[in-house]
Amino acid sequence: MKIFVTVKQVPDTSGKVAVKPDGTLDRASMATITNPDDMNAVEAALKIKDETGCRVIAVSMGPMTAESMLRELMAMGVDEGLLISGREFGGSDTYATSQIIAAGIDHYGLEPDDIIFSGRQAIDGDTAQVGPQIAEKLHIPQVSYAGEVTKAGNKLTVKRMLEDGYMTVEVETPCLITCIKELNEPRYMSVSGIDGCFDKPLIIYDYNELKDHPLIDPTTIGLKGSPTNIYKSFTPPQKGAGRMLTGSAKETAKELASVLSEKHLI
Amino acid sequence: MILDAKHAMLQKLFREFAQTEFTKELQDRLDQTGEFDWDIHKKMAKYGFMGLRIPKEYGGSGMDYLAYALMIEELARVDAVLSIYANTSNSLGGGPLLLAGSEEQKKKYLPPVASGEKIxxxxxxxxxxxxxxxxxxxxxxxxxxxxxxxxxxxxxxxxxxxxxxxxxxxxxxxxxxxxxxxxxxxxxxxxxxxxxxxxxxxxxxxxxxxxxxxxxxxxxxxxxxxxxxKGFSIAMRTLDGGRLGMAAQAVGIAQSCLDEAVKYAKERKQFGRPISDFQGVSFMLADMEAEIQAARQLVYHAAELKDHNMDATRACSAAKLIAAETANRCAYKAVQIHGGYGYIKEYKVERLYRDARICSIYEGTSQIQQVVIAADLLKNA
The missing domain is CATH 2.40.110.10 (Butyryl-CoA Dehydrogenase, subunit A, domain 2)
Structure with a gap:
């Protein structure tokens, strides 16, 4: 049994956001972090590793600089990094990305007792599409929004957190689970983990490595092969500070009515 | 010094850990009660802080002095006392055993110290x-x-x-x-x-x-x-390493003083503008920054000398002397920039001012560092 965790290096939104003229993010000029939900996915995988001793492989698609992120995950306890990197893959939207990552996982070898953990969504695009699309392309079941995961044999019981409640789902391996932040508290790197992380294997798949895979079609990968086109990218104007009305319900209702009336809203 | 990938990652770990785990509530509780907190001790041990300098064969991670200096600096930057939690086992406590202990003694005492079970x-x-x-x-x-x-x-x-x-x-x-x-x-x-x-x-x-x-x-x-x-020479050699840690702690405290002072100077408005606009304030910040940079490089350099098994006695004392005095000056300036608020316990600089004061006293006063530096200088002149 092994676990794949899909991870993405995303801009650190606590820093400055830079946008290129074509409307896409200027990632090179921004500080990066590992996508927060992906950290929960890593922790979920490492918890199962703690119990079973299975191997955990972190998979990412991105520039070679993503190695630093993968090394940090190895310092947390991930056994191996798989970096899918090539100019041909650049600019991919979620459709193309999931196709490439699915090809990468399949090329590495997905076995019947394997699990794939993904973060719910990345904080840069907020699409929540890549995880589920990977599952579709690999023809395996998926359970999204996992707030609890327990494993018994080759069965996983997942509590799906929904807006108005939860749903408990049982699923068999191989499967893909997308994780939310309520699932767990990601661990830190450890001193000994950092000491050993540079000796752990890092596999690089470039275009040539994957080009013969059935999922890799030059017309459906990269910026040109992505069905999504960015029409316009902009920062929404900031809303002004709100106003809190305090007092009894009757007084505040009266005040609210007069404010709305002043603005000719009622 | 530009850190290599491994040391940069360690620095990131120590920084993230301290910023997340050393909550204001914990810091205030420690300062007010003076009591030891076993929970944070155990958590620091879990991530390998207590055994950082202890060799792998005795249950530690066997990291170098630079890693040790980075750890103490980053922890002290958030809370000086919590940097001591991770210091003792790697320095004055574990150090003498590493320097002079027999194989049986190292095997008996170091593993439980590295794991944080024993102190x-x-x-x-x-x-x-x-x-x-x-x-x-x-x-x-x-x-x-x-x-x-x-x-x-x-x-x-x-x-x-x-x-x-x-x-x-x-x-x-x-x-x-x-x-x-x-x-x-x-x-x-x-x-x-x-x-x-x-x-x-x-x-x-x-x-x-x-x-x-x-x-x-x-x-x-x-x-x-x-x-x-023959114990005294071991004590002196232990203190050599200890001085490096306390110099790193002083750099962390000094940096914390600067962090607080910069934040406050940009927020605080007087005469219709942030006080950082006034050179009387901004020059204090500039002096703090320059002195901290200098102290930090001395600490890293002393660590590097020790990591290369070179004579570091003079360098460790120089780093401790400069860093400790820098911490004291920075604490003074940080409180000064805060004005009356800096004298109030609600602001972190009030505690920093008190914490900084020990730097030039323990593990050899600044004057003892001068004695060590002068003796080494004149011996080799």
Whole structure:
């Protein structure tokens, strides 16, 4: 049994956001972090590793600089990094990305007792599409929004957190689970983990490595092969500070009515 | 110095850990109660902080002095006292065993110290022997295979929590000064060992300090660490490494003073503009930044010398002297920039001012560092 965790290096939104003229993010000029939900996915995988001793492989698609992120995950306890990197893959939207990552996982070898953990969504695009699309392309079941995961044999019981409640789902391996932040508290790197992380294997798949895979079609990968086109990218104007009305319900209702009336809203 | 990938990652770990785990609530509680917090101690141990410098074969991670300096600096940047939690086992506590302990002693004492289960502390200072550590009056008299210890060690950081204590005692009463002193590892549960009342300190509250009193304590012969009568040089070599850690701590405190001062100077408005607009304030910030940079590079350089097994005595003392004085100056300026608010406990700089004050006193006062530097300089001139 092994676990794949899909991870993405995303801009650190606590820093400055830079946008290129074509409307896409200027990632090179921004500080990066590992996508927060992906950290929960890593922790979920490492918890199962703690119990079973299975191997955990972190998979990412991105520039070679993503190695630093993968090394940090190895310092947390991930056994191996798989970096899918090539100019041909650049600019991919979620459709193309999931196709490439699915090809990468399949090329590495997905076995019947394997699990794939993904973060719910990345904080840069907020699409929540890549995880589920990977599952579709690999023809395996998926359970999204996992707030609890327990494993018994080759069965996983997942509590799906929904807006108005939860749903408990049982699923068999191989499967893909997308994780939310309520699932767990990601661990830190450890001193000994950092000491050993540079000796752990890092596999690089470039275009040539994957080009013969059935999922890799030059017309459906990269910026040109992505069905999504960015029409316009902009920062929404900031809303002004709100106003809190305090007092009894009757007084505040009266005040609210007069404010709305002043603005000719009622 | 530009850090390599491994050290940069360690720095990131220490920074993230401290920023997340050393909550304001925890910091305030430690400062107010002065009590040791086992939960944070255990958590730091879990991630390998206690055994950072202890070799892998004794349960640690065997990292270098640069990693150690980075850890102490980053932890102290958030809370000075919590940097001491991770310091003792890697420095004054574990150091003497690493320098002079037998294989059996290292195997017995170091693994539980590296894992954080046990605490070992260092006892050199006595009521009448501070900077003049050679004036030790604690005695150890051989009796068969055992030694009988009598005396009082003072200002022992961590004594109330300690399982073991490194004790320096006179074993040859005819030898003068620093000669005839031996080093022992004392089981704190032995009959005749008692603790003084916890000291009420100005700062670094949360790591209790008290005296250890020994009255006819019978210590087995295998608790002698290193050679008989040769303990003092081990103490001095241990303090070399200890100084590096305390220099790193001073850099962390100084940086914290600057962080707080910059934040406040940009927020605080007087005469219709942020006070950082006034050169009287911004030049103080610039001086702090320049001095911290200098102190930090001295610390990293001293660490590098030690990592290359080069003579680092002068460099460690120089780093400790400059960093400790820098921390004190930065604390003064940070409080000054905060004005009246800096004198109020609600603001972090009030505690930083108290915490910084110890830097130029413990593990060799600034004046003792000057003695060490001058002696080394003149010896080699």
């Amino acid at each position: 070992v502390v260092f006892c050199l200072t006595e009521p009448g022997a501070g900077s003049d550590a050679g004036g030790t009056t604690t005695t150890a008299v051989q009796d068969g295979d055992d030694f009988i210890l009598n005396g009082r060690k003072t200002f022992v950081s961590g004594a109330p929590m300690a399982d073991w204590a490194i004790i320096f005692a006179k074993t040859d009463p005819t030898a003068r000064g620093s000669r005839g002193i031996s080093m022992f590892i004392l089981d704190m549960k032995l009959p005749g060992v008692t603790l003084g009342a916890p000291e009420k300190k100005m700062g670094i509250n949360g790591y209790p300090t008290c005296d250890i009193v020994m009255e006819n304590v019978r210590v087995p012969g295998d608790c002698l660490v290193g050679q008989l009568n």
